[in-house]
Amino acid sequence: MGALTLGRLALAAGLLGLLLAPWHGLEGGVDALSAWPGGDAAPLLALLLDGSRWWLWPVVGLLGLATIPIVAGRSSGGLVASTGLALLAFVLVQGQAIGLRGLRWEWLAPLLGAPPAQQALGWGGALVLAAAIGLISAGLAQRGRFGGDAFIAFLVVGSGALLLLFVFVPLIVILSAAAVEDGHVAPGALAARLAAPEAWSLACVTSHQGCGVVWNTLLLAILAAVSSTLIGLAFALLSARGGVRAQPAFRAMTMLPLITPPFVVSLALIVLFGRTGLVTTALWEWFDIPRSRWIYGLPGVLLAQALSQAPIAFVLLEGAVRAIGPSLEEAASTMGARRFTVFRTVTWPLLRPAVAACLLLGFVESLADFGNPLVLGGDFDVLSTRIFFAIAGARHEPGRAAALAILLLALTFGAFALQTLWLGRRRYTTVTGKGDSGAPAPLPRGLRIACGSVAWPWMAFTAAVYGIILIGGFVHDIGRGDMAFTWRHILTGFAVEWQDGMAFRGSAWDSLFTTIEVAAISAPITAGLGILLAWLLARQSFPGRGTLEFLTMLSFAIPGTVVGVSYIMAFNEPPIELTGTALILILCFVFRNLPVGVRGGIAALAQIDKSLDEASATMGAGALQTLRRVVLPLLRPAIVAALAYSFVHAMTAVSAVIFLVSARHNLATVYIVGRVEAGEMALAIAYSTVLIVVMLAVVLGIERLVGRAQIGRRAAPAGNLVA
Incomplete structure (x- = not known):
């Protein structure tokens, strides 16, 4: 162009x-x-x-x-x-x-007078x-900038402007709002809010009172990150090196959390372990163990987060374990090292980047989690829920919410910094251009038993939790043990009448249609913009490339709660007023999910030789023509993966959009939260089942369309699995 x-x-x-x-x-x-x-x-x-x-x-x-x-x-x-x-x-x-209200900058009055x-x-x-x-x-x-190519120039300037407007500006707005009191800048108010006892109190150490929300949030995030990483590592080692034949079960366990709203696990835990839960009632009737509310608080939230995050850790760590070159382990064995020594000195050090990534992901996901603490938190407050109630509670306190959001953001960036320090400047390369056809070293016997003692009970527990989710909407009252089959809850939400044509009478239809519509619009935009940005960052050199990449990745580091509050503050008045519209939901999803599409596109482009681009340019094709005819056809799996992730995440997200929905544009997850707060647990579980079925159909359809990528490396012989 x-x-x-x-x-x-x-x-x-x-x-x-x-x-x-x-x-x-x-x-x-x-x-x-x-x-x-x-x-x-x-x-x-x-x-x-x-x-x-x-x-x-x-x-x-x-x-x-x-x-x-x-x-x-x-x-x-x-x-x-x-x-x-x-x-x-x-x-x-x-x-x-x-x-x-007319002129907002009074110093312009002598020049403009009183414009309407x-x-x-x-x-x-x-x-x-x-x-x-x-x-x-x-x-x-x-x-002559950008090589004189107008298409590249427009992509860089346009994407940069969008990222500044919908990522950087909202962040600056929420940071500045913490220093505003009664419409005036008040640095003292910022200091008081950041140092407030509600955030930093250590009363739990010296008395029976609770600690500040920063300490609660930090403790929960650390425990959730460590527990989910350890559980995921146990599954990954068993799957890749343990010789197990339960791959379909492992596969199902990794897929379910991806297509489940983040707080639905909490509903199942309440049904199982609440004061009138199935397990609690059974223990009381059979063993005379008193009923309790232990599930409400830190234990319950931690359990729910571990259930949600462990499968993601498994996916990341399994790929890392399978990518380790067997030749390094074989070399150590040839030198006389025992299996556990090989694992400790070769395998484990090479897993450090993946383990660090899982710890970081678990920590950040715990910080950003809103649904589970809202449902199971009880008196255990964390930053995400405290921010929500500062905005939506009886006292509307945007300045206080902004200050709490700053603290939440500081914890997130601190986690990124610690991960960088832990990994340092060491190199962890194991996949090179040389062939590597060795057999992976099997797990030491003791480690295999330890992993199995963690993985198999956890899988059974996960199956019980998701079994409750799948059947809870089709019985009268699963929370009280009334297991008689009924369609009542499904019909309450999704009733259809045939009077003068089809009429959707159920109370959940509007939110479901809105959710599907918003997800279907935002997903292609997210995938398209993500692939274009990935192509720019991986294939083009231009001034400001580092800044553009930073802005692209910034939204990944911002918790969803902070994103939601920042969008309310930034787009609630002219010149850009979006609150209460479907457009703000679409934009939130696009820029919230954009980093995943970008990183996936960059990873896919790394496997495509640049000589293809150069050959196209030699034949006289411009950047647009090369992208359209050469690069995009080769990026089809990355594009579809970005589409799937964006669609599923838009269907199941709650932490950011709970601040942005309106009566006209409500979403499924927010509707479910409302039903939980109203005590309609069965209807909430029934709706969750419908969402899971929809998401499962989408994911399986995409997988059938594209297929699964596999690393071709031969497995260890069965006879070598015994230590």
């Missing part, structure tokens, strides 16, 4: 936003379009001509200034880029300066902003 072509497309988008599209957001929804070209649906030109938005005339002037060199076909890249930058800055700054209030930007404003980004990209390409 040439720079002039991109410039003309940008001008077309700008003219469309100026002449036809509604400049402001439609308060009345799509019905407001009936008033076009007046009312809420008025385009910018109509607003300028009637004098109600007189201060926006510079938009017309800047578009006209950019039109001259582009239409004339002259090489004026500096002018075009500068004009686009000025247009972008002007639209955003004026929207920030003049809001719903204005709503947030609509599709017209969005098109003009897109035109500005296109002009900046075309101008930079004309000046």
Whole structure:
């Protein structure tokens, strides 16, 4: 794509936003379009001509200034880029300066007087902003930046602008909100909130009172990370080196948590171990063990998180174990080392990066977990739930929520730093270009027994938990032991009537349809943008590449609770007002799940020789043509994997979106949380079963479409499995 072509497309988008599209957001929804070209649906030109938005005339002037060199076909890249930058800055700054109550920056009063209030930007404003980004990209390409390729320039500038707007800006907003009190900046308020006793109290050490939420969160995260990693390691060693034949069962155990809403495990634990749970009642009736509420608090939340996170650790660690070159272990055995010595001195050191990754993932997932602490936490508060109640509780305290979010974010970044320090600068490369056809060393007998003593009871426990989830919605009251079959709970949520056509009468249909719609829209955007960013980062060299990669990965390090609160604060007023819309849910999912698509794309591109790109360029193909005809067909598995992950995660997420849903746009997981809070446990479990079935169909369909990648390495002979 040439720079002039991109410039003309940008001008077309700008003219469309100026002449036809509604400049402001439609308060009345799509019905407001009936008033076009007046009312809420008025385009910018109509607003300028009637004098109600007189201060926006510079938009017309800047578009006209950019039109001259582009239409004339002259090489004026500096002018075009500068004009686009000025247009972008002007639209955003004026929207920030003049809001719903008129002028917000009093120091502009002598210059602007008292302009009327204005709503947030609509599709017209969005098109003009897109035109500005296109002009900046075309101008930079004309000046020879990005190799003179306008397509690459537009990808870099456009993706950078989106990441700044929907990742970096919300983070800055929530960080700054912690220092605001009564509408004014108050550094003392920030210090007081960060050092508040509710966060740092150690009363649990000296009395029977609870500790601060920071210590609770830190303790839970450490225990969850260590326990899930150890359980996952036991399964991984048994699967890869233990000679077990239960691979289908292992496979099922890894898939179920991926397609289960994160807090549904808590519901099953309550059914089993609650005060009137099945196990609790049985122990009371058979052994006269008193009923208790031990499941509510740290033990219950830890158990739920371990159940959810251990399968993910297993997937990561199994791949790492299978990737270890057998030649290194064989060399150690040849030198006379016993099996346990080989494991301790060769296998275990090579597993350190994977173990560190699992510990980090478990720690971060525990920090971000909202559903399990909400359902099972009881008096054991953590940062995620305390942030939620600071926003949605009786006392609306956004400053306090922002300060708690800063503490949560600090714990997350601290975990990343500790992982880097632990791994250091050592190299852990075992897969090279040389052939490696040796047989993996079997586990030492004692280690195999230890792993089995952990894995098999845990698998039985996992099966019991998911059995409760699958049957709980089809019996009268599983929590009280009434196991009579019934469709009542399913019909309450998903009743269908046939009066003058099909009518969805169940209370859960709206949230299910909205969830599927939002997931189906966000997943392709996430996968597409992720693959494009991966291609940029892996195949292109340009100024600011490191910054773009940092912004891309930043959202992975931000807990979902923090993301939700930051989106509320950043997009609740002009110039960009999104709260209460489906668009904010879609954007949240896109940028929350983007890092997984990017890392998957980079990993897939690492297996594709760059000579293919170079051959395409030698034949005269541009970057766009090379990407479309050479790279994308080879990235099909990575694209489908990103689609599957994005869709499933959008269907099951709760920590971020619970702050962003509205009565009109409710999601399945938030609906289930509401049913739990209302005591409708059976309906919540029934809905969870429906979600699991939907997710299972999607994952199996994608796996059938793409297949599974396997590492071709021969297994150890059965006769060598005995120590």
